[in-house]
Amino acid sequence: MPRLTSIRSQLSLIFFCIFGLVIVLGLFSISLIHNFNRLSAVVADEWLPTTRAIGDLNNYTSDFRAVEGSYLLASTPEELNAIVAEMARLDSLIQDAKSRFEGIRHEPIEAQLYQRFRGQWSIYQDVIARQRALEQNNKKAEAIHQYMDGSRTAYDAASHTLDELTDQAVRSAEAAKDRLTGGYIAALSLIWLTMFVAAALVGAALFYIRRLISVPLLQLTDCMHRLARNETNLEIPETGRANEIGEMARAAVVFRRNAIDLMRSRAILAGQASSLEERLAQERRLAAHQRNFISMASHEFRTPLTIIDGHARRLGKTKEVINAEEIGDRASRIRAAASRMNYTIDNLLTSSRVMDGIPPDFATSVVDVGLLLSEVCQLHREMAPAAKIAEHYGDGDLSIVGDQTLLFYVFSNILANAIKYSAEGGAIEVEVEHTPGGVTVSIADQGIGIPDSDRARLFERYQRGSNVASIVGTGVGLSLAKMVLDSHGASIKVQSELGRGSRFTVELRSKLDGTVELPSIGADSRSSA
Numbered sequence: 001m002p003r004l005t006s007i008r009s010q011l012s013l014i015f016f017c018i019f020g021l022v023i024v025l026g027l028f029s030i031s032l033i034h035n036f037n038r039l040s041a042v043v044a045d046e047w048l049p050t051t052r053a054i055g056d057l058n059n060y061t062s063d064f065r066a067v068e069g070s071y072l073l074a075s076t077p078e079e080l081n082a083i084v085a086e087m088a089r090l091d092s093l094i095q096d097a098k099s100r101f102e103g104i105r106h107e108p109i110e111a112q113l114y115q116r117f118r119g120q121w122s123i124y125q126d127v128i129a130r131q132r133a134l135e136q137n138n139k140k141a142e143a144i145h146q147y148m149d150g151s152r153t154a155y156d157a158a159s160h161t162l163d164e165l166t167d168q169a170v171r172s173a174e175a176a177k178d179r180l181t182g183g184y185i186a187a188l189s190l191i192w193l194t195m196f197v198a199a200a201l202v203g204a205a206l207f208y209i210r211r212l213i214s215v216p217l218l219q220l221t222d223c224m225h226r227l228a229r230n231e232t233n234l235e236i237p238e239t240g241r242a243n244e245i246g247e248m249a250r251a252a253v254v255f256r257r258n259a260i261d262l263m264r265s266r267a268i269l270a271g272q273a274s275s276l277e278e279r280l281a282q283e284r285r286l287a288a289h290q291r292n293f294i295s296m297a298s299h300e301f302r303t304p305l306t307i308i309d310g311h312a313r314r315l316g317k318t319k320e321v322i323n324a325e326e327i328g329d330r331a332s333r334i335r336a337a338a339s340r341m342n343y344t345i346d347n348l349l350t351s352s353r354v355m356d357g358i359p360p361d362f363a364t365s366v367v368d369v370g371l372l373l374s375e376v377c378q379l380h381r382e383m384a385p386a387a388k389i390a391e392h393y394g395d396g397d398l399s400i401v402g403d404q405t406l407l408f409y410v411f412s413n414i415l416a417n418a419i420k421y422s423a424e425g426g427a428i429e430v431e432v433e434h435t436p437g438g439v440t441v442s443i444a445d446q447g448i449g450i451p452d453s454d455r456a457r458l459f460e461r462y463q464r465g466s467n468v469a470s471i472v473g474t475g476v477g478l479s480l481a482k483m484v485l486d487s488h489g490a491s492i493k494v495q496s497e498l499g500r501g502s503r504f505t506v507e508l509r510s511k512l513d514g515t516v517e518l519p520s521i522g523a524d525s526r527s528s529a
Contacts, residue, residue, distance in 0.1 A: 054166050058163075216237065364401055389415070418444075422448075444504075488512065
C-alpha cells in the first residue's frame with residue numbers, strides 16, 4: 001500500500017475530499033430546491049386558483065345583481081327572455097367558480113367564510129325566486145319593493161361575506177408569498193455560504209498542492225534546466241522529503257555529480273581535441289606551403305632553365321656558322337635567365353628564413369633610392385623582356401638611410417607582382433620623388449586589380465586576391481615587404497580598381513629613429529596570419 005506521505009496518497013485524499021464535498025453540496029442543493037419547489041407548488045396549486053375563483057365569484061355575483069335589476073325593467077317579452085337567459089348563464093358561471101373553490105384545500109377560517117357565503121347566496125337566490133313569482137303574477141310594485149329591500153339585503157350580506165373571504169385569501173396569499181420569499185432568501189443564503197465554504201476548501205487544496213507539490217516540482221525543473229546548461233554550482237532543494245519529490249531531488253543530486261564528472265571529462269577531451277586540431281592545422285598549413293613552394297619553384301625554375309637549354313642547343317647546332325653578334329645576344333639571354341634563377345633563389349631563401357623566424361641581416365647604409373629602383377627595373381627587364389617599364393625620377397636628394405638589400409627585395413617584389421598580374425606588354429609606371437621627410441616611391445600597373453573585399457587583408461601572410469587563382473604565387477611577398485618597410489619606419493599604401501590596375505605607394509623616411517629590428521615571425525605569427 002502506498003504511504004500516506006507519498007504524493008499519490010495525498011492527491012488521492014484531496015480528490016476524494018473534493019468529490020465528497022461535491023456530493024454533499026449536490027444533496028444539500030437538491031434539498032433546498034425541493035423545499036423551494038414545495039413552497040412554489042403551494043402558491044401555484046392553492047393560492048393562485050383560490051384567488052382566481054374568488055375573483056370570478058366577485059365578478060359574476062355583481063353582474064348577477066345588475067341583471068336582476070334589468071329583469072324588473074324589461075318592457076317586452078324578448079328583453080325578458082334575454083335577461084332570463086343571461087341570469088341562467090351567470091348562475092352557471094357562479095356554480096363553476098364555487099366548484100373550483102371547493103376543489104381546493106383551504107384553511108379553516110376560509111372554509112367557514114365560504115360556507116357562510118354559500119348559505120347567504122342561497123337565501124339571495126330564494127328571494128329572487130319569490131321576486132320573479134311576483135313579477136309573473138303582475139305584482140310589479142311588490143316585486144320592485146322586494147328588489148329594493150329583501151333582495152338587496154340578502155345580496156349585501158353575501159357580498160360582504162365574499163369580501164371578507166377575498167381579504168382572507170389575499171392575506172393567506174401574502175403569507176404564502178412571504179414564506180416563498182423567505183425560503184428563496186434562505187436557500188440563496190445557504191447556497192452562497194456553501195459556495196464560500198467550497199471555494200475556501202478548494203482554495204486550501206490548491207494552496208496545499210501549489211506549496212507542497214507544484215512549487216517544489218518547478219524548482220526541480222529549473223535545477224534540471226540549469227544542469228542541462230552546465231550550471232553545476234547550485235543547491236538542489238527538497239532532498240530531505242520522504243516522498244516522490246524527495247526521490248526526484250536526490251536523483252537530481254546524482255545527476256549533478258555525473259554532470260560535473262562529465263564536464264571534467266569533456267574539458268580534458270576538448271583540450272586534447274584542440275591540441276590535435278592545432279597540430280593537424282599546422283600540418284595542413286605546412287603541407288599546403290610545401291605544395292605551393294614546390295609548384296612555384298618548379299614554375300619559376302622551369303622557365304629560365306628552358307630558356308638556357310634552348311639557347312644552349314641553338315648554340316650547339318649553329319656553332320660553325322654563328323656570328324659574334326648572335327653569340328652575344330644569346331649569351332645575354334642566357335645571363336638574363338640565370339639572373340632570374342638567382343633572383344628566384346634569393347627570394348625563396350629570404351622568404352624561407354623569415355617564415356622560419358630567422359630575420360635577415362640588417363645592414364644600414366646610405367641608399368640612393370633612384371639608383372636602387374633603376375637596378376630593380378633593369379633586372380626585371382632582363383627577366384621579362386616583354387614588360388614595358390617606364391621610370392620617372394624627380395629632382396632633389398633621393399637618398400635615405402636603410403638596408404639596401406632588403407629594400408631591393410621590397411621594390412623587386414612589388415614590381416614583380418605588377419609584371420605578373422598585368423597582361424603581356426602592359427605599361428608599368430615607376431615614380432621616385434623627393435619629399436620634405438624623405439622619398440616617395442610609386443609603382444603603378446594596368447593589370448587585373450585587387451577586389452575591395454581582399455584589400456584590407458592584402459599584407460597578411462598567405463593572403464592572396466580572390467581573382468588570382470590561376471597565377472602562381474605563395475602570398476608571402478607583400479607581407480615580408482610590409483615587415484621590411486615597418487622596420488625602416490616606412491609606410492605602404494594601395495590604390496586599386498578591379499580590372500584597371502593597382503598603385504603601390506611607399507613613403508620612406510630620410511633617417512631611421514632608434515634601433516632597427518624586424519618583427520619576430522614565429523609560430524604565433526604564422527597562426528595569426
